[in-house]
Amino acid sequence: MKKVKNVFLILSLQVLLISNVIAHIGPTVKPNTKSVSAGCTPATASTEMELNNVRCLIHTGGDMWWDFLNARYEVPKNSGKMALFAGAIWIGGTDVNGQLRLCAQKYRTNGNENWPGPLKVTGPEKGDVTPDICSKYDRHFAVTKNQVSQFRAWFTAKANGDQELLNTQFEGYDVPDAIKNWPGNNYDPDYDFQLAPYKDIDGDNRYDYTMGDYPFFDLDKKEVCNATNDLRKSILYGDEVL
Secondary structure, three states: OOOOOOOOOOOOOEEEEEEOOOOOOOOOOOOOOOOOHHHOOOOOOEEEEOOOOOEEEEEOOOEEOEOOOOEOEEOOOOOOOEEEOOEEOEEEEEOOOOOEEEEEOOOOOOOOOOOOOOOEOOOOOOOOOOHHHHHHOOOOOOEEHHHHHHHHHHHHHHHOOOHHHHHHHOOOOOOOHHHHOOOOEOOOOOEOOEOOOEEOOOOOOOOOHHHOOEEOEOOOOOOOOOOOOOHHHOOEOOOEEO
């Protein structure tokens, strides 16, 4: 895993610090499971990444590499050797009034700092989130670079009417759910419309895989390294992303 981005966490902050927490001593109490911010319940989803020679556990609550009790960052995978115990996303910055704010989750033992899903960007509840949105995004959207590369090759052959190629290399091909369900847009009112990065083939500013759009891996290695503030156009790296 080369890079992990939380594309759904929108903060009115000037980000000053993003840091990992690494520890060898676990928490002394169980993780907090109370319902808190905006009525949302704590994140529950997890995904195990195991490409190449590493296997690690990632949660939707902003923490990773542990199962709330044991280390789950195994190198080499299948060896039983754990290189790290736990980690979490730390973000600090100042708000519009110059006040220092810090999100620094450790073991979920003294409350929760992170919830899945975007925050409202308009209206009187700007910066808030509703329980239904938290629940909707309490999952990982996982896709591999190989899936995207194969999809683009299939779509190009289909668009060009290359029936021979479709019959020989793509017979029985079905677009993966990872590409069909990629969260490029959010159609819920008051929230940002643009979410996860995607290549907008037809230039309509909407993610639509039926028009050839795909999660934005730089398949041709021609893009400038994230030279934009538009999250939709940010480049995805590595062999697999969440």
